[in-house]
Amino acid sequence: MTDESRAKVATRGLEGVVATTTAICKVEDNSLVYRGYSIDELATKAEYEEVAYLLLNGDLPTKEQLRDFKAELVKHRTLSPFLRKILQEMSESGTAMDVLRTVASASAVEDPAEGDNSPEAEYRKAIRLTAKLPTILATYMRRRRGEQPVPPDPSLDHAANFARMAGVDDGHPRAADILNTCFILQAEHGLNASTFTARVVAGTNADMHAAVTAAFGALKGPLHGGATDTTMKMLEEIGSPDHVETFVDKAIQQKYKFSGFGHRVYLTEDPRAKHLRKFAMELAKDWKGKPYFEIQERLAKAIAERRPKMSPSAAAKVNVVNVDYYAATTYTFLGIPADLGTSIFALGRIAGWSAHIMEQHGDNRLIRPESEYTGPLGKRYIPIAER
Ligand SMILES: CC(C)(COP(=O)(O)OP(=O)(O)OC[C@H]1O[C@@H](n2cnc3c(N)ncnc32)[C@H](O)[C@@H]1OP(=O)(O)O)[C@@H](O)C(=O)NCCC(=O)NCCS
Structure with a gap:
């Protein structure tokens, strides 16, 4: 390495810095592409489940693959008594993002593949997280209104089931369609702050739940999904x-x-x-x-x-x-309270986060940039008795 390339010059906010390669998403001015497909096509033609499959697997599913993928999602929508209890206690005063982050994090405790970062295990974890987040948010929304949760409906697709559980479809007949497109539009966005956070955590070889929990923290901020x-x-x-x-x-x-x-x-x-x-x-x-x-x-x-x-x-x-x-x-x-928009965003983004965590683990190297030190040097320690 030359002295020049060793020079530590900070780029504020890492603007313009290319921190990794990815085959998941291309973000350029006025253009967004998921795995080769333009967002304009996906937003107007696809179902969220197809797009989640695309992000996780690299291409759109066949009819059979989509049927099986949907069936897996349906299977994992229900929350365990353990998660329901945390949710119930937190719903009294917690914000939606705090509840989603905490319950998603807690689901690691009962995940059968906890500690396993193999692609097969991570794929299963991605499905379980994607399936459960809408149930967590909808239950929270009902509890806040003083209502009993409405259980998932296995006959409904991802967005329609969320709309039903949350009671959003009572207010507008097109709610499920519109939410489906919103989930697609927000499913993935390259190295945005929350996805970068997820990759940094995954880069330590920490597990998917740890990385997703950290991503929730980053998404909450008002400069990002907040x-x-x-x-x-x-x-x-x-x-x-x-x-x-x-x-x-x-x-x-x-x-x-x-x-x-x-x-x-x-x-x-x-x-x-x-x-x-x-x-x-x-x-x-x-x-x-x-x-x-x-x-x-x-x-x-x-x-x-x-x-x-x-x-x-x-x-x-x-x-x-x-x-x-x-x-x-x-x-x-659509009748969704004004403080819940960021949490709806998270329901879509879970697919992108999971795909990036899998990509990171697939060819991992610790993400560890340097900082340009601006503090003092050469100070001498003075024993406490003399200070
Ligand atoms: C998105 C965002 C964080 C990008 O930030 P960034 O690339 O780091 O740009 P900076 O914050 O350094 O802004 C550069 C300049 O533009 C100004 N600026 C940036 N976004 C602005 C906004 N939404 N309204 C008014 N001024 C804005 C900054 O104050 C700064 O001005 P200055 O140079 O005179 O001090 C920033 O535009 C923003 O805060 N937007 C509002 C929050 C938001 O909508 N976030 C969601 C992003 S999808």
Whole structure:
């Protein structure tokens, strides 16, 4: 290694750093590809189960493979009394993301392949986690409303079963279809913060449950998946379309970060946002609450008009409406409480996390970057009696 390549120069936020190779997903400006298939095709034509299979196995299933994969998912939807007990106790005061993370983590205790990182064992674990997360979230949602859980329905597909268990399909006849597409759009996204976290944990040869638990922690933050929930908070704070311009002017002065805007990779368009905007626009027609869609459309316009007033870097970032912006209102218009958007995101993303954990373990090397030290040197220890 030359002295030059040894030089430690930190790249803030690892921007532009290529940290691994992957055959799972390609993310480029205005383009998202899962295992060779464009997100636009998958979002408009596929079922979530097909996409989860694609991510885990490398290609779309045949009819028989899909039937078997679905049957496996159905088999593992039910929660054990142990998990139900944790869930019940946590549901009193825990947030949805804390409950999902904790119950998913606890499921390691009873997983029959615990400690086994072979591809076969990890594939089974991925199926069990994918199958159980909707049941955990739906049970939590019912408990919060003071209702008894509705058991999984084996006759229903993944999204439709979640919609039924959570009671979302009572509110809107297209809920299952729309959720199916949302799960697909959020299933995978390259080396985003939560997937990178999962790979770092998997890189120590820790197991899938450890890596998924860590990924949940990363997804929760408002700069990542947490932005779905903070988008709703922002729209609620604005309160009315007429308040938008005043809000934006003040926000620019205060260097406020608009939730649902900006992306590290996408510079002109997040290819997922247009699909979600279509849903939000469609669902807004029947929505009886605050005019969130009108607020967000006017907000996007006001921000675009005021880009010249922002720093060049901020102007570049707000050029992109990201996945969370219209996912937030889509979920709200389906009757899903405003603080649960990020947890819905997690139900889709579990497939991508699992695929990356398997890929990492398939050709593992410890992920251990270095840091550029900026603290003092040469200090001498002074015994405590002399300090
Ligand atoms: C997504 C995000 C984290 C990407 O961040 P990043 O690539 O690290 O960019 P930075 O945070 O360094 O931002 C660069 C500049 O743009 C500004 N900026 C970034 N996102 C902004 C936003 N949503 N609204 C207003 N300004 C924004 C920053 O304040 C910074 O300005 P400065 O250079 O004048 O100080 C960032 O755009 C963001 O925080 N967005 C809002 C949260 C969100 O929606 N996250 C979900 C992402 S899918």
